[in-house]
Amino acid sequence: MRTGTRTALLIAFFALYYVIPIEFRALWQPDETRYAEISREMLVSGNWIVPHFFDLRYFEKPVAGYWVNNLGQLLFGHSRFGVRAGAIAGTTLSAGLIYWLGRQMFASRQVALTASIIFMTTLLVYGVGTYAVLDPILLLWMVAAMCSYWRAVQASTTQQRAFGYLLLGVASGMGFMTKGFLALVVPVLAILPWAIWQRRLGELLRWGPVAVATAAAISAPWALAIHQQEGQFWHYFFWVEHIQRFAEPNAQHKAPFWYYLPVLLAGSLPWLALLPGALHKAWRQRSQHAGALYLLSWVLLPLLFFSIAKGKLVTYILPCFAPLALLMAHYACGNAVQPVSAFKINGWINLLFGSAAALLMLTGLAPWGLAHHPLYHQGETARVLAGAAAFAGWGVMGWLSLKPGGNRWQLAALCPLLLALLVGFAMPQRVRDAKQPERFVNALHAKLMQSRYLLADNPGIAAAVAWNVKRSDITFYDAKGELEYGLGYADAATRYVRAEHIVDWLSEHRRQGNVSLVLMLDAGDSAPDPHLPPPDAVYRQGRLVWYGYNATP
Incomplete structure (x- = not known):
């Protein structure tokens, strides 16, 4: 395929998923309306130091995520896309960094590009990445931190290594100013075990202070400014938003240890069948391929940490999907003999999932369906059909990916496309009345x-x-x-x-x-x-x- 054709297809792919559908989906409360209004007030007041919500002090998060959201509304106006632009930019730039890391680790443009597409089309990444919350922005800084450290350890000169640790500090500092100390957890949990395994702990201890000092220098101006304006910020933010939320018996969003297992499985659609093989291959290559072990550590250690924590939200494991995308792409593209059985299983999963969901829409959730309290009311036939068509499209793409052909399995990237385009039209009125005011x-x-x-x-x-x-x-x-x-x-x-x-x-x-x-x-x-x-x-x-x-x- 020619370069120009490939570029045009990538632009069309991005537009169909991340641009065109956005204005057709009303903002959801409480998250999207909250972040839309906080940034609007910040723009009106000109106070980019202290977040306010309804002109009240709002200390749940630091400020950098609001800065990114501010830019979205500045560039794209008072619109749904403007509100969501920060999340979309964070997701897109993360995909770009995944591409770069794939090229560096596996020396393969095919693996790198496949990883970026897998990442942008997984159900959890797409759902959160087009939703106006701070997690996609935090994801960007976490992915940037992990890419920066990999650049540092692969450096051939002292100057290159120093620059890598400097970038690590910048990414960590910006992550901290987006969502606090949580931004430091994933890089530390992923990097430290890998450095010990690779016998690079001494190097990490020697150069780590460069990253720490850089992160502190990035964060200090705002940290001192908000302390000067609002002296209670750091006490509330550290104790309530970190200690109580994650560790204390009254932690918010309490859930059992296994909570993230179904999230991981459902969030990996439409690439679910590649997940077991990707993890198994990475484990088998842990001694021969430093990159595979690095990605495996990046997936498993943060996942274990968030599973142990008492407070849980779906979005907390979003950073795990960046290395998962690379591992799945390496598994799918990096074999001399491709995992044909996994591709077939993946196609069947998508076919069955799409067909079952479409059938559920028509026979269970519709007003004429079997449910005692159907989700849709009388007069919402068009919405029911839109939802059924969205899932039927998922199933059709799963079926097409089963057809003979070397790269047919890649059609899984199109499984969520109709859902992305039609979900705004398929939303039941009772959901709109409660969640989209x-x-x-x-x-x-x-x-x-x-x-x-x-x-x-x-x-x-x-x-x-x-x-x-x-x-x-x-x-x-x-x-x-x-x-x-x-x-x-x-x-x-x-x-x-x-x-x-x-x-x-x-x-x-x-x-x-x-x-x-x-x-x-x-x-x-x-x-x-x-x-x-x-x-x-x-x-x-x-x-x-x-x-x-x-x-x-």
Whole structure:
């Protein structure tokens, strides 16, 4: 294949997965609406040191991830793509670094390119990599750190080695400023055992201080600046966001030790059948191929660490998929006799998965299906068919990959394509009403803009309101959620109203103008709190309810 044709196909591949579908998917609450609004407020205020959420102090994460998200909205405007641009850039640049590392380790352009495509099409990487959270940005710095260390140990001169450790420090420092100490865990866990096995511990101890000093120099200006502006940041961030989240009995998102096994398996689709062979081959080559052992350490040690930790989230093992992609590509492309049986099994897995999911959509989740409480309502036939078509496309590509032909197995890269293109259209209305409040907010845009006061009982929904109407002056009613710390400051006392005080609060504030109250009902609730005063106007969309209170003399 000619270079120009290959380049055109890669551009089309990237556009179909990472550009075209993005504007057709509404922002999800609470994550995407949160990060959209934090960056919007940072751009409006000009304060790029202290993160704020609804103008309240928000100390859950450091600042560098918000900087990247800021650039997305600066370059692409107040749009869904602008909000997600940081995550997409992080994923794409990570794929570029995987390509570079594949060329360095295996001296094969085919392995390197295959690894990048596998990486960008695995279910977990694509799902998180086009979702506006900080994890894809953190992933970029972790992959950059691991590539930098590999460059350092392969250096032939002192100058090249020093530069590699310098890059390691830059990547580690930026990772720390994106998500804190977690950014240092994966490189340390992966590098240290490998250095001991390769008898490079002495070299690591001699040169490691260069990386540590560089990371400190990168982080210090912002770290000192935020300490000067907000002296409580580091205490809260270190103790609550690290110690309590991961280790204490009351850790957030508690899950059993085996939690990441199904995540790893499902997240590896549509390349699942390559996973066992890739890991086995790396283990067999651990003594002969330093790169294979390096990648294996990068997968297994962080995976073990996060499995032991009490607090678990799907996104924590995202960095493990970079070395997995390289190992799978090396397994698939690096054999004199290709693993034909693995390719066939992979094709069958994709065929069966796509067919079963499409069948489930049509017979179980559809309003005419067998389920007692189907996911889709009457009148959503087009959405059901879009979802079924998306999974049917997955199955068809799995079937085509089984056809005779040397490189047919690579068609697995197209299995998720229709899902990526159609998922925004296939989303059930009940999911949109609970998790994608954009349509609800748009329907009330004029009412919200005309209100003197905005109240909400859910930060995720409130963030959707704030980002869409470009107002951060929202007061919170009855529940604090993730804003509890910021609302605890004395200067935020007026930003929260208890349920027992709402009648008096409304009586006082309606004298100054209209009041809008946005509520999210609990699943199964048919009406908001009956103790609320009767509103002058009501609008409801699924679990989302708006109460409008007109100004009174």
